[in-house]
Amino acid sequence: MSIKKTEGIILKKIKWSETSNIVTLYSKDFGKLKLLAKGVQRLKSSFSGGLELFGLIDFVFYKRGKKNLYILSSSDLVSSYPLIFSSVERYGVASAGIELLDKLLAGEEKNEDIYSLLVDFLSKVQDLDKKNLEKFLWAYSLKLLSLLGYKPRFDECVKCGKRGKSLKATSSGFLFFSSDLGGIVCPTCAKGDKLYFRLTRSQLNWIRRVLDSSLDRIEKLELEKREVKNIGDLILDFLSYHTGFGKELKSLEFLKKISLGKEES
């Protein structure tokens, strides 16, 4: 492979040797890439601005030998999204967003929609109101899942296919969700089975609207904190069923530690 040039966002960095790092990026033109950045930890490294998490960089890279690792030959920082660090909650949510992306993607595959979702996510995380952070993270996760082809069915009952007005909630206003069937289940089909997630009408409507609107509008889609939490649990359950991870995402544990999602302190 010859020398290539593109832009991307840094998802992960691992110390490789005394002065070199391996950075994982999500690039605009090649999808997820792993690059060896030689000598980046030296104070006078030519990788200007260092290669730091969340950084949006323009970079040039090439392949050496047959290894599945590329060599980074130069990089320029475009944006570092500095306001992410203005609060520890923001920092945690931004980390969860990139960790999820990194975990969900296996290899190089170009997808510009995902790329722009990621860019929007990071720039938006910077100035969101603190109370909207958790909601925003789940909205991003839903959108990411659907772009990756994991989108659960929220329009009809996965068992009987009822949709629209004939899809009725229980008398107390609940519908159900099944991770293994990958979508919502109407009360008749669920028959009170405890294995299903309970989902309110308003939660379902919120999810549908999130999937139809852009990330900028998420802030305006109101949902109570308790309901946000339920949707989060649902997404994590769905994730762990289909991908084998979810609740054990490290940044989510971090968020729990600093108690995002609990009562406002």
Next chain:
Amino acid sequence: MADSIDRLIEEFNKLPGIGKKTAQRLAFHVLRIKKEEAENLAQAIMDVKEKIRYCSLCFNITEKDPCKICADKKRDRSLICVVEESKDVLAVEKTGQYNGAYHVLGGVLSPLDNIGPEDLKIKELLNRLKQKGVKEVILATNPSTEGEATAIYLAKLIKPLGIKVTRIARGLPSGGALEYADVNTLANAIEGRVEF
């Protein structure tokens, strides 16, 4: 090869930056040196493991508690420099420019590694600050994503205590060239300029 030398090679090989060949060379070197030299080496390694602990005030590594720096009466205790690791204390000490106390956090906030505030010595720092006499806290975590986030987090906690909080300057390294500096570094250098 003899088992014992194999074992020694194996052990050297585990050290950072030591490959198989270097490990072999080191092992054969040990074989050639005098017995007492070898004993010194072994003793030095054991001493480090047995005698070194953490200072109960600043959490730097030390043999005596409190550590030399904390016990030194000539040091200015109204000044605390907060660093990530003990090796950062060494680095700052080498400059000879600093005469205050330290506080070693033992890491940085890192969501991707699930390292939160309570995994670091932050509570201990705040307790230190609540006792009288501290006038300034210098945040000297690395200028990396994690270091920066940690510094901002600490600043928010410390400022309400009415203590001056400063961050180490970021800018151009000596011998560097402006044209190769990235936007951030250069912007920081200009923003943090000092009167000449």
